[in-house]
Amino acid sequence: MNKIIPYSRQSIDQDDIAAVVSVLESDYLTQGPAIAKFESAIAEYTGAKYCVVFSSGTAALHAAYFASGLGEGDEIITSPITFVATSNAALYLRAKPVFSDIEPDTANIDEGKIEEKITESTKILVPVHYAGHPADIVNIRALADKYGLTVIEDACHALGAKYKSGQPKNQTVDTRNNEWNRIGSCSHSDMTILSFHPVKHIATGEGGAVLTQNKHFYDRLLMFRSHGITKNRLDFIDSGNGDQGEWYYEMQLLGYNYRMTDIQAALGYSQLTKIKRFIEARRVIAAYYNNAFQDNPYFDIPIERDYGKSSYHLYTIQLKEHLAGKRASVFARLREEGLGVQVLYIPVYLQPYYQKLGYKAGLCPVAEGFYSRAISVPIYHGMTHGDRDEVVKRVLRVLEEADKS
Numbered sequence: 001m002n003k004i005i006p007y008s009r010q011s012i013d014q015d016d017i018a019a020v021v022s023v024l025e026s027d028y029l030t031q032g033p034a035i036a037k038f039e040s041a042i043a044e045y046t047g048a049k050y051c052v053v054f055s056s057g058t059a060a061l062h063a064a065y066f067a068s069g070l071g072e073g074d075e076i077i078t079s080p081i082t083f084v085a086t087s088n089a090a091l092y093l094r095a096k097p098v099f100s101d102i103e104p105d106t107a108n109i110d111e112g113k114i115e116e117k118i119t120e121s122t123k124i125l126v127p128v129h130y131a132g133h134p135a136d137i138v139n140i141r142a143l144a145d146k147y148g149l150t151v152i153e154d155a156c157h158a159l160g161a162k163y164k165s166g167q168p169k170n171q172t173v174d175t176r177n178n179e180w181n182r183i184g185s186c187s188h189s190d191m192t193i194l195s196f197h198p199v200k201h202i203a204t205g206e207g208g209a210v211l212t213q214n215k216h217f218y219d220r221l222l223m224f225r226s227h228g229i230t231k232n233r234l235d236f237i238d239s240g241n242g243d244q245g246e247w248y249y250e251m252q253l254l255g256y257n258y259r260m261t262d263i264q265a266a267l268g269y270s271q272l273t274k275i276k277r278f279i280e281a282r283r284v285i286a287a288y289y290n291n292a293f294q295d296n297p298y299f300d301i302p303i304e305r306d307y308g309k310s311s312y313h314l315y316t317i318q319l320k321e322h323l324a325g326k327r328a329s330v331f332a333r334l335r336e337e338g339l340g341v342q343v344l345y346i347p348v349y350l351q352p353y354y355q356k357l358g359y360k361a362g363l364c365p366v367a368e369g370f371y372s373r374a375i376s377v378p379i380y381h382g383m384t385h386g387d388r389d390e391v392v393k394r395v396l397r398v399l400e401e402a403d404k405s
């Protein structure tokens with residue numbers, strides 16, 4: 001029996017365990033000091049001014065859309081090659097997700113196709129950095145500015161990724177500054193979303209965050225996270241209640257309980273101290289795969305544009321045309337071989353719930369083509385050299401078999 005190699009998993013060490021235990025022994029399991037400590041550390045790492053952590057990436061998306069004022073009848077434009085949460089969070093606010101097709105190689109939203117989807121109702125552009133490769137946010141920002149739109153990056157795959165702010169993809173010569181920015185710095189967006197699910201770069205069990213440079217969004221995010229309540233006397237509104245005493249707080253909008261616990265935040269902080277190593281490990285594995293798989297006759301490998309450095313949440317291969325019809329059997333054989341392969345993602349609008357809302361197959365042909373040929377193979381920072389060798393061996397063996405059959 002082959003060793004099972006999952007497509008991703010967390011790496012937890014004794015420091016992480018000690019960090020969690022110390023919270024368990026402290027006075028605060030939630031709403032304590034570990035939250036602000038984790039938030040400051042994420043803000044410092046990414047370069048954002050403000051960070052608000054949430055109980056999940058999905059809650060963070062919901063909060064960011066809310067903070068930007070999204071409401072009934074408004075539209076967001078996003079990629080169909082994402083997890084359903086990206087567009088579901090717009091539905092929570094009775095807004096409409098509009099799906100715009102992707103680039104065939106990075107599987108990121110094709111910024112050249114967004115403009116034709118913009119209507120009077122469009123409020124937010126939501127690029128998703130698929131697999132950890134930055135979408136072309138320089139051009140997306142320019143488009144948003146032209147139409148007065150908000151940009152929210154779904155960077156749930158992309159903690160630790162970098163992009164050159166000065167190099168739009170279709171230009172060979174840099175026209176603006178040429179520095180590497182970290183995803184999350186919000187240099188070209190209004191807010192950025194992270195997830196700390198265990199398959200991601202750092203784990204808190206469940207968890208997420210919104211990053212922003214904007215104080216107005218920050219204040220709304222904080223209130224939305226905790227029932228729409230503020231305890232800050234300076235923010236109280238003149239409602240006729242008067243100033244009743246120290247216990248007094250105000251609920252000013254309809255929020256949720258989307259708080260992260262201190263137990264999770266302490267784990268997140270401890271994990272974040274190792275982020276450099278985690279990202280480097282993923283990039284080394286990707287480079288190893290690129291080398292081992294280059295010019296193979298069975299599938300295409302992920303590319304990296306010269307404006308971006310991927311943090312390789314995923315390593316997704318795309319079967320060549322002549323093997324596309326065998327994707328299901330190849331997938332089944334890879335699972336039999338003990339590889340925890342996944343197909344990421346089914347275009348969101350093909351889900352039955354979205355079909356019932358009126359979305360139709362054929363909406364984004366490039367995304368549907370990508371989906372029909374995609375298989376994500378294992379990549380995670382705790383993989384051993386033996387594991388990655390096994391992945392290469394088993395993938396090539398299965399594909400060779402499929403090619404001959």
Ligand SMILES: Cc1ncc(COP(=O)(O)O)c(C=O)c1O
Nearest residue numbers: 056057058083085156195197207
């Ligand atoms: C692109 C994307 N957006 C949003 C989410 C939602 O994050 P979470 O699982 O933390 O709620 C995920 C999680 O898989 C994701 O991959």
